[in-house]
Amino acid sequence: MPYEFKTVRQVEFYETDMAGIVHYANFFRYMETAEHAFFRSLGFSIAARQAAPAVGWPRVHAECDYVQPLRFEDEVEIHLLVAQKKSKSLSYLFRFRKLNATPPVEVALGKLIVVCVTHDRHGKMSAAPIPKAIAERIQVAPADLLP
C-alpha cells in the first residue's frame, strides 16, 4: 500500500561501535534506506534528477527513541509509515523490529520530516509543492497503524 513499506536488513560489523551495539546515528541511515526503497516501490527515485523540475527531499526534523540495542548480525525490519502529507512536506514514522528475537521485538521508533525542494540555477534550495505525480501516489497511513 502507498502508505507504508517494509524492508529488512542485517546489521553489519561496521555499523557497530565499541559498546558492541549499532551506533545510534546509524538508525537514521536505516530510516533513509527505507524511505528511498519506499520511493522506488512507488516507481520513483529519491534522486530523480531527470524530473522536470528536479526535486530534493532534505530533512527538517529527525528523531529516534531507542528501546533496545541492535547487535551484529541481528535482522532488523524497518517499517515505514506515512504519518502526514502536506503540500510541501511529508512526515514518516519508522518502527524498528528485531526479527531474530522470539517473539520479534520493537527496538526503536523513528521519525523524519522531509520537505520537497527545488534548486535554482545557483543551487539555492527553496520549498516547493510535491510534484503531483508523486503526491497522488502517497497516502497517509490509517490512524490505527500509527503509534
Added chain:
Amino acid sequence: MPYEFKTVRQVEFYETDMAGIVHYANFFRYMETAEHAFFRSLGFSIAARQAAPAVGWPRVHAECDYVQPLRFEDEVEIHLLVAQKKSKSLSYLFRFRKLNATPPVEVALGKLIVVCVTHDRHGKMSAAPIPKAIAERIQVAPADLLP
C-alpha cells in the same frame, strides 16, 4: 562552566553526500563528539572502563532540527548545553552554528537524552544512578541559555 561545552570542527569531504551537503545522520555524530569532549573537559572519559562500577551512556532519545545545510570545509561550532539532570539520566541540547558565515548562523538544533547504565557480568545493561563524582561536576544550564 560545567553546564556547557563548545567545540569546533571543519566539515570533512566524507561527511557530505551526493546532495553536496553534510549527511543528516552525521549531525548525531557531531553531537556525540561534543558530548565526549564535554566529559573530558570535566576530567572524565565517556568510556572509563576503569571506573568501579563502569558506567555506559546509551541514548534513549535523539533528535535534530535542520535549518540550513552544512557544506565541505564549513566550520561548525557545536555548543552543548546541559538541559536536564536526573538521578539516572542527562539531557543535552546542541546548537550548531556555521562560523564561516557573516554573521555566524545557527544551522541546526539537536537534543540527546542519555541514560547511565551498568552492565552485569553477562553484559546485560540496567539503568543506574549517575556516579556521584560525575553528577557533582555537572550542572544544568541557566534557563536563558536554553532555546
Added chain:
Amino acid sequence: MPYEFKTVRQVEFYETDMAGIVHYANFFRYMETAEHAFFRSLGFSIAARQAAPAVGWPRVHAECDYVQPLRFEDEVEIHLLVAQKKSKSLSYLFRFRKLNATPPVEVALGKLIVVCVTHDRHGKMSAAPIPKAIAERIQVAPADLLP
C-alpha cells in the same frame, strides 16, 4: 564452493559523497560485508564469541583499485575469492561488478589480508592458528578465477 562468495547490494544515498559517487572508503565496507557473509555461508560467524577459544580477524592489509565510480542505486556484486590460506592468515580478493550496466562491468578490485588472532584475558591480541573447523571448510580458489 568454499573458495568464493557472491553478494549483491544496492548503493545507498548515505554511501555517496559530494562528488556524486560512492566514497572510496566504503568499498572497504563492502569487502567486509562479503567476507562476513562468506563466513556465514560456511556456517560460522565472524564474531563467534562462543567459540573456544574465540578468534578475531583483524586486517593487516587492505587495498583497492578503482576503475569506474559507483552511484546511488547502482547494483553492485561483490565477488569474494580466497586467494591464499596460511596457517594463521587468509587473503581475499574482491571483484566489484556493476550489474545495472550492459554488459555488467568490473568497477573495482579489492584485496584483504586478515590474521586469525586470540585475545588473552587482558585483551591483548596475538596471532593464532586458524581453528581447524574453519580451516577445513575454506579452500583457495582455482588460479584461473584469480585476476
Added chain:
Amino acid sequence: MPYEFKTVRQVEFYETDMAGIVHYANFFRYMETAEHAFFRSLGFSIAARQAAPAVGWPRVHAECDYVQPLRFEDEVEIHLLVAQKKSKSLSYLFRFRKLNATPPVEVALGKLIVVCVTHDRHGKMSAAPIPKAIAERIQVAPADLLP
C-alpha cells in the same frame, strides 16, 4: 614544506567497532582528511569548483598496512608525504603514529594514488594535466623520508 603535511586527530567513539578498535575502513577517511588539509595548506581546496576548469581528484588506488590498532580517544598523527608526481596523478604516503604512547609508535602505513580529472558538461570524467598553479606548489618528498 610542499611535500608533506601533518595533522593530528583524536579517535571518535563512532569510529570504533565492536572489536573496540578503529574500524579499518576509517583509516582511509583519515588519509583523505590529511590530503585535503595538505591542499588547504598550499592555498587550494580539493573541491575548488570555482577553478577554471574545475578539477577533481578521484582515487585509482588506495591501500593500508595495519600494524597496531587504534582505540577511542587515542591521538593519531597522520603524516602525508608526496611520493610521486606525474603530469596527471599524485601518489601519497601516510604514516599513522599514535602519539599517546611512550614513545609514539607507528600504527599504520597508507597509500593513495589520485588522478586529476575534469568533467565535461554531461558529468563524464576524464584524466587531465594537474593545473600548473597546483603542480608548481607540490614537490616530491626526499627519498630518505619515504618508507
